[in-house]
Amino acid sequence: MKNYKKIISFILILTANFAFACEACKLQQPKITQSFTHGSGPDSKWDWMIVAVIAIITIYTLFYSVKYLVKPGEKNRDHIKNSILN
Structure with a gap:
């Protein structure tokens, strides 16, 4: 370590x-x-708009990545994750 x-x-x-x-x-x-x-x-207002859209997409994907990593919500016993966890 x-x-x-x-x-x-x-x-x-x-x-x-x-x-x-x-x-x-x-x-x-x-x-x-x-x-x-x-x-x-940035040369124009469009550059700032592109940066803002990319920032929103990044925050959105980060939020859902962490959310589904912490609590995936799959409770089916036949789900593939159970073969790995068991």
Whole structure:
């Protein structure tokens, strides 16, 4: 178990420098995304709309993924999950 912690820590430390925007990109971004993204930022209102739709879809799928992972609701004794759990 200790090896997994070391591997995860190493990966997080290795990727920490790439997780945030560089100084040049910070100056080109709007205030909301200034430290998090690279590039010139959104060019129009459509870009923000696309980001909002993607965020809603992501939150929706995350919610239902966790919901069905925690409590799947299948009670049939012949369900395939019972062959794995037994």
